[in-house]
Amino acid sequence: MKRNVLIIGAGGVAQVVAHKCAQNNDRLGELHIASRTVSKCEAIIASVHEKNAMKQDGVFKAHEVDGMDTDAVAALIKETGCQIVINVGSPFVNMTVLQACIDTGAAYIDTAIHEDPRKICETPPWYGNYEWKRREACAEAGVTAILGAGFDPGMVNAFARFAVDEFMDEVKSIDIVDINAGDHGKYFSTNFDPEINFREFTGTVYSWQEGEWQENKMFEVGREWDLPVVGKQKAYMSGHDEVHSLAANYPHADVRFWMGFGDHYINVFTVLQNLGLLSEQPVTTAEGLEVVPLKVVKAVLPDPSSLAPNYTGKTCIGDLVKGVKDGEEVEVFVYNVADHKDAYNEVGSQGISYTAGVPPVAFAMLIADGTYDGGTMVNVEELDPKPLFGLLDDIGLPTRVKDDKGDRAWHEA
Amino acid sequence: MKRNVLIIGAGGVAQVVAHKCAQNNDRLGELHIASRTVSKCEAIIASVHEKNAMKQDGVFKAHEVDGMDTDAVAALIKETGCQIVINVGSPFVNMTVLQACIDTGAAYIDTAIHEDPRKICETPPWYGNYEWKRREACAEAGVTAILGAGFDPGMVNAFARFAVDEFMDEVKSIDIVDINAGDHGKYFSTNFDPEINFREFTGTVYSWQEGEWQENKMFEVGREWDLPVVGKQKAYMSGHDEVHSLAANYPHADVRFWMGFGDHYINVFTVLQNLGLLSEQPVTTAEGLEVVPLKVVKAVLPDPSSLAPNYTGKTCIGDLVKGVKDGEEVEVFVYNVADHKDAYNEVGSQGISYTAGVPPVAFAMLIADGTYDGGTMVNVEELDPKPLFGLLDDIGLPTRVKDDKGDRAWHEA
Numbered sequence: 001m002k003r004n005v006l007i008i009g010a011g012g013v014a015q016v017v018a019h020k021c022a023q024n025n026d027r028l029g030e031l032h033i034a035s036r037t038v039s040k041c042e043a044i045i046a047s048v049h050e051k052n053a054m055k056q057d058g059v060f061k062a063h064e065v066d067g068m069d070t071d072a073v074a075a076l077i078k079e080t081g082c083q084i085v086i087n088v089g090s091p092f093v094n095m096t097v098l099q100a101c102i103d104t105g106a107a108y109i110d111t112a113i114h115e116d117p118r119k120i121c122e123t124p125p126w127y128g129n130y131e132w133k134r135r136e137a138c139a140e141a142g143v144t145a146i147l148g149a150g151f152d153p154g155m156v157n158a159f160a161r162f163a164v165d166e167f168m169d170e171v172k173s174i175d176i177v178d179i180n181a182g183d184h185g186k187y188f189s190t191n192f193d194p195e196i197n198f199r200e201f202t203g204t205v206y207s208w209q210e211g212e213w214q215e216n217k218m219f220e221v222g223r224e225w226d227l228p229v230v231g232k233q234k235a236y237m238s239g240h241d242e243v244h245s246l247a248a249n250y251p252h253a254d255v256r257f258w259m260g261f262g263d264h265y266i267n268v269f270t271v272l273q274n275l276g277l278l279s280e281q282p283v284t285t286a287e288g289l290e291v292v293p294l295k296v297v298k299a300v301l302p303d304p305s306s307l308a309p310n311y312t313g314k315t316c317i318g319d320l321v322k323g324v325k326d327g328e329e330v331e332v333f334v335y336n337v338a339d340h341k342d343a344y345n346e347v348g349s350q351g352i353s354y355t356a357g358v359p360p361v362a363f364a365m366l367i368a369d370g371t372y373d374g375g376t377m378v379n380v381e382e383l384d385p386k387p388l389f390g391l392l393d394d395i396g397l398p399t400r401v402k403d404d405k406g407d408r409a410w411h412e413a
Numbered sequence: 414m415k416r417n418v419l420i421i422g423a424g425g426v427a428q429v430v431a432h433k434c435a436q437n438n439d440r441l442g443e444l445h446i447a448s449r450t451v452s453k454c455e456a457i458i459a460s461v462h463e464k465n466a467m468k469q470d471g472v473f474k475a476h477e478v479d480g481m482d483t484d485a486v487a488a489l490i491k492e493t494g495c496q497i498v499i500n501v502g503s504p505f506v507n508m509t510v511l512q513a514c515i516d517t518g519a520a521y522i523d524t525a526i527h528e529d530p531r532k533i534c535e536t537p538p539w540y541g542n543y544e545w546k547r548r549e550a551c552a553e554a555g556v557t558a559i560l561g562a563g564f565d566p567g568m569v570n571a572f573a574r575f576a577v578d579e580f581m582d583e584v585k586s587i588d589i590v591d592i593n594a595g596d597h598g599k600y601f602s603t604n605f606d607p608e609i610n611f612r613e614f615t616g617t618v619y620s621w622q623e624g625e626w627q628e629n630k631m632f633e634v635g636r637e638w639d640l641p642v643v644g645k646q647k648a649y650m651s652g653h654d655e656v657h658s659l660a661a662n663y664p665h666a667d668v669r670f671w672m673g674f675g676d677h678y679i680n681v682f683t684v685l686q687n688l689g690l691l692s693e694q695p696v697t698t699a700e701g702l703e704v705v706p707l708k709v710v711k712a713v714l715p716d717p718s719s720l721a722p723n724y725t726g727k728t729c730i731g732d733l734v735k736g737v738k739d740g741e742e743v744e745v746f747v748y749n750v751a752d753h754k755d756a757y758n759e760v761g762s763q764g765i766s767y768t769a770g771v772p773p774v775a776f777a778m779l780i781a782d783g784t785y786d787g788g789t790m791v792n793v794e795e796l797d798p799k800p801l802f803g804l805l806d807d808i809g810l811p812t813r814v815k816d817d818k819g820d821r822a823w824h825e826a
Binding site: 267 | 702
């Protein structure tokens with residue numbers, strides 16, 4: 001039994017995490033949220049109270065903390081008595097926040113790999129460059145750390161585990177497909193921090209095929225998918241966190257990630273990329289000002305959280321898993337469909353933030369009740385997915401299964 | 414008789430001006446070039462000597478001066494004994510340099526309207542906002558000032574005057590068409606300072622039609638033209654300096670400017686424009702750095718002067734002028750074709766800089782010999798074009814005429 005949650009970060013995903021924690025504070029205890037800008041934390045808490053989201057009376061406090069400062073985060077964990085940390089701050093702070101958890105014994109949850117702001121697309125496996133180096137330290141300290149516990153990575157890792165466990169003796173391939181068929185009505189916007197979003201696509205596309213890392217360029221390999229609810233959609237092989245842990249856990253399967261993009265997104269991205277405006281390396285203006293082009297692009301793009309009120313349509317994210325069962329080839333698509341407008345009505349955020357922010361709260365609840373509190377560092381596919389799916393059916397992200405026997409809820413599979 | 418030339422500015426056009434002045438220093442006297450960065454002036458002088466461009470032994474000196482500082486420019490004019498100033502610096506310094514000429518009695522030549530860096534696309538007529546307010550001061554001081562004395566504005570104003578004087582009793586319309594059919598081999602580049610280039614296209618497109626200013630958006634009105642040498646080319650109605658003086662001097666004619674753009678240029682421009690990256694207004698990055706997006710775009714784009722060595726193909730810039738002669742409708746196209754490679758071989762610059770930089774030297778020579786030294790402020794169409802055409806036939810930009818009688822040199826018309 002662990003109690004009291006510290007949320008690190010105050011962006012769009014943190015907003016969802018805060019609302020979901022509040023809706024379940026009977027199981028989570030006292031709530032705290034901290035970022036460099038305390039006013040953002042306060043705004044999130046205000047929106048929680050505005051929606052009367054607290055299930056029962058309880059603490060929800062805002063704090064100012066620099067996530068890059070391990071000692072400051074550790075001090076805050078101790079001061080607040082939090083036993084669970086949900087890190088949804090920038091991916092640049094993972095390692096410092098994780099260390100603070102190791103130092104204090106708190107459980108750690110994040111939703112994306114650690115990144116060095118000066119580097120783009122490091123060598124695979126990505127988790128091996130940072131997080132997995134702390135595995136032993138977690139085990140020695142008995143610290144539970146669940147890595148990549150959002151939707152993708154996160155739920156899609158659990159989808160893969162579920163498909164393999166339930167439907168096959170041997171897995172051949174795992175294709176994760178992420179389609180956002182929503183419409184935000186802007187000329188162009190990323191759905192989360194543009195800096196992080198573009199960083200995903202400016203480097204090498206790593207996939208795990210035939211037992212080794214394959215390299216492609218972004219938008220080099222595209223394919224049309226026909227998915228539940230959202231229909232036919234073009235998606236491109238992209239680099240993504242979960243490929244790097246699934247490849248380690250299912251080394252005999254091909255593991256690929258496919259992200260849906262419209263022609264307009266690709267055109268804007270291509271122009272910016274070719275001009276050098278997505279570079280994380282500083283340039284100097286004629287006036288002598290040193291500036292990182294990507295940060296200027298971020299400054300002119302819409303704030304992703306501003307998209308929520310007018311966002312309509314649905315997302316479909318799932319895993320097409322192929323394998324062999326009793327000597328026969330089988331395939332199954334495990335997936336979730338989320339709705340942008342429903343997400344906004346419930347927690348004031350758009351669907352992309354919603355799908356990323358709800359799962360870490362489910363993980364926190366399953367650490368709180370001991371189900372997932374193993375005292376070691378794991379990626380999501382190393383956990384039994386059924387408790388997670390059962391809880392998420394109740395709190396907003398139901399899992400479905402589609403194969404030649406039809407389209408149905410996971411528990412009817 | 415005026416002697417000794419001070420060139421203000423050290424960009425691509427200044428390079429051409431410097432070479433052409435050197436090639437004609439027997440008529441121009443001592444040469445001086447000044448900008449904020451004296452090393453750029455020195456590099457230009459070095460390139461002049463490298464090509465042995467000085468027609469006869471003589472002075473060519475580099476100076477450091479801030480074009481925004483009238484007193485400093487006036488002091489330099491006096492110190493160097495220059496009686497002619499060719500201002501090819503940034504369009505932000507026109508008014509201060511002009512004032513220095515009024516203060517010292519030197520003749521003034523520029524190639525583009527004055528601009529306030531904080532404003533884009535002021536109300537028409539553009540010359541009325543700044544330059545024409547100093548007309549009386551020029552007349553009182555007996556100062557010759559020739560405004561917009563490059564190619565467009567500049568030669569195209571003379572083309573219009575020539576067409577009207579030679580071929581018609583009454584002018585109905587003047588359509589200036591600027592086609593660059595060259596290829597620089599880069600993904601994207603502007604042909605001159607990106608900041609100035611984009612500023613031309615982000616505001617309202619003003620044209621003079623049916624006796625009043627018409628407003629359109631950039632790329633709203635497009636039309637295919639079939640021109641000598643470059644063939645069929647799409648051009649779009651754009652805002653441009655010469656429309657504003659020609660409309661004043663030929664108020665009964667429609668005056669429009671058309672700039673050629675490929676689909677790729679339009680796509681890149683449209684993406685940058687819609688994202689807000691062409692804004693001259695500062696934005697603030699997440700890190701708190703205040704930065705003007707347009708200056709960052711400029712910083713990532715190729716330096717236009719770097720295009721010259723690999724630039725191939727030709728430009729065609731001319732005026733289609735329609736009117737009535739002896740009761741019959743007539744039309745004539747007065748134009749010049751320039752070659753990027755020839756320009757590079759002669760003066761180390763690409764064709765766009767060449768066409769902009771050669772005419773002001775011709776004007777300087779015609780001021781020097783008294784032909785155009787009228788002691789007042791004029792736009793180019795207020796001068797007899799024939800001395801100009803005759804001189805430019807000799808120094809690199811021959812004028813041609815095409816109508817139903819054929820395609821021929823202007824003096825055969």
